[in-house]
Amino acid sequence: MTSGKEDYLKAxxxxxxxxxVVTNKELSEMLHVSPPSVSEMITKLQKQGYVDYTAYKGSKMTRKGRREAGKLLRYHALWEVFxxxxxxxxxxxxxxxxxxxEHQTNDVLSERLDDFLGHPxxxxxxxxxPRKDGVRVGITNETLADLEVGDSTHIRRIVEDYSLMDYLQSKNISIDMEVTVKNKEPYxxxxxxxxxxxxxxxxYKAAQQIYVDENK
Incomplete structure (x- = not known):
């Protein structure tokens, strides 16, 4: 599979x-490609059994597609840890x-890397x-911006954005850090x-992209 197809599957x-159901517009915006390019790639992925596409609605991953995309995300994450x-x-x-x-990794290499890292x-x-079967569990959906003054929680995950990552690391933000909202400016x-x-x-923009424990 080409790296281009892999990027679409991950998205x-x-x-x-x-x-x-994922619309072509969402893919176009996330991958920064033209709508015709998205349509062409979705046709290819459907023929290969990775997605089911419904006209005017969008694409839904098949079990085969989810397994393949999950493997790519697993490879990517293991390399990040290393x-x-x-x-x-x-x-x-x-x-x-x-x-x-991630595009140069296979199951054998990923298993050895996982063992070396202690199975993070x-x-x-x-x-x-993601697990070996491609399933990813434990996603939190509440953001730091959702909290009120006085709420305490732990930071769990941060959106993959280059400038955001650099900004938060410069602020000494870390995963699993316990935080209490001390003040929120209006507007x-x-x-x-x-x-x-x-x-x-x-x-506030950064806080919208920081996910925290859902049970405060």
Missing amino acids: IYLISENHD LVNDLHFSWSEAHEIAEGL DYCPHGDPI EGPILLETEKGDISLS
Whole structure:
């Protein structure tokens, strides 16, 4: 399978975690490609049994497609763990490098890497690592921006965005960090967090992309 097809499968997988049917528009926006290019690729993926496409509605992953996409995400996440924990790359650097390495990885290599890393459950920025069958469990959907002043929680995962990752690491934000919302400015203003590392102020936009425990 080409890296292009693999990127489409990953995108469909990730979007479908929020809703089963993925529209061509969503794929076009996520992958930054033209609508005709999306239509052409979806036709190919359907012929190969990775998706079921319904006109004017969108694509739904087949079991075969979900398994293949989950494997790619697993490869990617394992490389991120290695690059951050063992080679001390930043989150954004590791994410970029893993984008290339995932396409060069197979089951044998991934199993040895998994053994070497001690079978991690999460990538460095908190995404659950898919199991060998391609299923990913443990996704949290409540964001830091959803909380009220006085709420305490733990940071669990961060959206894969290069500038966001760098911004949060510069703010000393880490996965599993316990935080308490100390203040929220009105009109989507900054959010002040109380942490063991001291008070940390974050933009509202960043807080919308930080996921926390759903049971505060």
